[in-house]
Amino acid sequence: MKNTQWIYRKRPLAQVGAEHYELISQEIADDLAKNEVLIEAKYISVDPYMRIQQAESSSWEAPHPLDCVQGSGVVASVLKSKSDAFNEGDWVYAYSGWQTHAIMHAAELTKLNPQQAPVTTALGVLGMPGRTAWFGLTEAGKPKAGDTVVVSAAAGAVGSLVVQFAKLHGAKVIGITGSDNKNRWLSEELGIAHTLNYKRFNGAKDFALALKELTDGVDIYFDNVGGWITDAIIPQINLRGRIIICGQISQYNGGLDRVELSPRFLHHLLYKRATVQGILARDYIHRHDEMLRVVAPMIKSGLLKYTETMVQGFEQLPHALNMLFTGDNVGKMIVAV
Ligand SMILES: NC(=O)c1ccc[n+]([C@@H]2O[C@H](COP(=O)([O-])OP(=O)(O)OC[C@H]3O[C@@H](n4cnc5c(N)ncnc54)[C@H](OP(=O)(O)O)[C@@H]3O)[C@@H](O)[C@H]2O)c1
Numbered sequence: 001m002k003n004t005q006w007i008y009r010k011r012p013l014a015q016v017g018a019e020h021y022e023l024i025s026q027e028i029a030d031d032l033a034k035n036e037v038l039i040e041a042k043y044i045s046v047d048p049y050m051r052i053q054q055a056e057s058s059s060w061e062a063p064h065p066l067d068c069v070q071g072s073g074v075v076a077s078v079l080k081s082k083s084d085a086f087n088e089g090d091w092v093y094a095y096s097g098w099q100t101h102a103i104m105h106a107a108e109l110t111k112l113n114p115q116q117a118p119v120t121t122a123l124g125v126l127g128m129p130g131r132t133a134w135f136g137l138t139e140a141g142k143p144k145a146g147d148t149v150v151v152s153a154a155a156g157a158v159g160s161l162v163v164q165f166a167k168l169h170g171a172k173v174i175g176i177t178g179s180d181n182k183n184r185w186l187s188e189e190l191g192i193a194h195t196l197n198y199k200r201f202n203g204a205k206d207f208a209l210a211l212k213e214l215t216d217g218v219d220i221y222f223d224n225v226g227g228w229i230t231d232a233i234i235p236q237i238n239l240r241g242r243i244i245i246c247g248q249i250s251q252y253n254g255g256l257d258r259v260e261l262s263p264r265f266l267h268h269l270l271y272k273r274a275t276v277q278g279i280l281a282r283d284y285i286h287r288h289d290e291m292l293r294v295v296a297p298m299i300k301s302g303l304l305k306y307t308e309t310m311v312q313g314f315e316q317l318p319h320a321l322n323m324l325f326t327g328d329n330v331g332k333m334i335v336a337v
Helices: 049-053 119-123 128-141 159-168 180-190 204-214 227-236 267-272 281-301 314-323
Strands: 002-008 021-027 036-045 074-081 091-094 101-105 110-112 148-152 172-177 194-197 218-223 237-245 275-278 308-312 332-336
Touching: 002 101, 002 314, 021 314, 036 091, 036 119, 036 314, 074 101, 074 119, 091 119, 110 119, 119 128, 119 332, 128 159, 128 218, 128 237, 128 281, 148 159, 148 227, 159 172, 159 180, 159 218, 172 180, 180 194, 194 204, 204 227, 218 227, 227 237, 227 267, 237 267, 308 314, 314 332
Parallel strands: 148 172, 148 218, 172 194, 218 237, 237 275, 308 332
Antiparallel strands: 002 021, 036 074, 036 101, 036 332, 074 091, 091 110
C-alpha cells in the first residue's frame, strides 16, 4: 500500500507554500503489532499555529522539525485494526499529520460517532478550535450580560464561535473581519449586528473612530490577529477590561520577534486596570469532554452555527494553509483527501 506524505523541508521566511514541502510516496507495511491500527486520512486540518511552529524560535514547544511529515489533526477511517477498541470502518480523530495513511497506537486515536455530529466537526467546532473558543472566552474573558465583546478574525474557525458564545452570554458583540461577505454572513447567519471590515479603513486611527461609533468602550477583546487592529482597540478598553491573546496571525508571516511588533499603548491598561491573558487550547485538553457536553447539544439544537471551507485534494494542503493568511476561508478550513 502507498502512503503519500507532505514532508516539511524548508522554513518559510514569509508566506508558506508548496515550495517549503516535498510530496513523496512510499510503501506502508500493513502487518500490525498488537494494539496498532492502520488508518486512512479523509479530512486533514490546516491551522494558523502551523505557521508559528515553522519559525526557527521556540513557541510553546520546539519548532516543527524539518524533513518529517507536517503535523496536523486528521479525521480518518480505520482500514485494519489489531486493537479491540477499533474496527475496520470506524471513524477516528488522530494527530497523524499530512499523510494519506498512518499506523497509530490505539491510545493515540479518538473514536468519532458520525450519528452524533458530522465527523469533520472533530477538526473544528467540536475539536481544538471549539475548545479554544469556549475556554478562551469563558475562562479568560469571563463574559457577563451587557459586556461589549470585540472579536477579530470573527468569521474564522475560532472567531465565529467566540462571537456566538459571547452573544449567548448576553454580550453586545462586534465582529471584525477583512471582508464584506464575511460580515454579511456574520449578521445574516449568526445574528451579529455589529461588524467592521478592517480592510476598508486607512489604518488604526481611522478604524478606531469607527469602533468608537459602535461602542462606549470594550470590556473583552478576543484577539486573534494582533498588529494595528489590536493597537486600535487597546485604547478603548474599559475599566477592568480583559484582553485575550488567542492569536496574532497578522504577525506570523513577518518574523515574530521584530522589535516594532512589541506591545504598544500599554499605558491604557494601567489606567483601566485591564488584564491581558494569553490562552492555549492545549491547556484545556483534559477538559475537552466538558466543552463537548456544553457545545455538542448547542449544535444539535441549532443554537450554535458553524461552517467549514472544504478544499478538495490532498495535493492542495500547503496552498490551503496559505489561504488562512489570505483570508480565503469562512469557518474551519479543512482539506478533503
Ligand atoms: N491559542 C490557541 O490555542 C489557539 C488555537 C486556535 C487558533 N488560535 C489562533 O486564533 C487565530 C484564528 O485561528 P483560526 O484557526 O480560527 O483561523 P481562522 O480565523 O479560521 O483563519 C484565519 C483568519 O485570519 C484572518 N487573517 C489572516 N491574516 C490576517 C491579517 N494580516 N490581519 C488580520 N486578519 C488576518 C483571515 O480572516 P479575515 O478575512 O477576516 O482577514 C483568516 O481567514 C489565529 O491567530 C490562531 O493562531 C489560537
